[in-house]
Amino acid sequence: MKKNNVWIAIFAMPAIAALLMLVASPSATANDQASTAGTNVVIDNFVFGPQTVTVPVGATVTWTNHDDIPHTVVSTEGVFKSKVRDTDEKFSYTFTKPGTYPYYCSVHPKMTGTVVVK
Numbered sequence: 583m584k585k586n587n588v589w590i591a592i593f594a595m596p597a598i599a600a601l602l603m604l605v606a607s608p609s610a611t612a613n614d615q616a617s618t619a620g621t622n623v624v625i626d627n628f629v630f631g632p633q634t635v636t637v638p639v640g641a642t643v644t645w646t647n648h649d650d651i652p653h654t655v656v657s658t659e660g661v662f663k664s665k666v667r668d669t670d671e672k673f674s675y676t677f678t679k680p681g682t683y684p685y686y687c688s689v690h691p692k693m694t695g696t697v698v699v700k
Contacts, residue, residue, distance in 0.1 A: 620644055620674075623695065625653050625667070625687075630695035637677060643697055644674040654688045 621641060624631050626648040637643060645655045647667040655664040655673050661683055664673035677683065677699040687693035 622646065624648055625655075625693075628690055628693055630655075630685075630687075630693060633694070634696045634698065636698040636700060639678065639680055639699055640676065641699070642674050642676040644672050646670065646672045652689060653693070655685055656688045658684045658686060 621635050621637050621643045623635060623643060623645045625645055628649065628651070630645070635643060645664070645667070647653050647669060650669055652666045652668050654666055655662070655675075657663065662675040662685075666689065667673055677697065680699045683697040683699065685695050685697070
């Protein structure tokens with residue numbers, strides 16, 4: 583009986599390991615789904631982070647203010663403009679056209695960021 587258990591272990595373990603690697607590896611479908619999901623930008627410590635995000639056409643970007651200070655999210659070209667966002671408040675915008683969209687905080691104009699839509 584012990585010899586049978588050894589043979590099972592020898593053949594089963596590599597098969598199980600291969601199956602686990604296959605399941606754990608990212609697939610093209612998972613990447614496609616992630617690319618159409620929303621993208622988050624955190625406002626914290628007077629910085630938009632990440633400062634530049636790249637998203638596909640149709641993606642929604644959501645900015646969340648984690649600062650204790652109010653901020654805005656304003657497109658330099660007038661494409662989008664949030665109201666003043668207090669701590670933990672959010673602003674979202676869905677990008678329907680490709681392009682580069684620079685933005686800033688109108689309360690703190692040195693705070694800048696960019697959304698690149700492909």
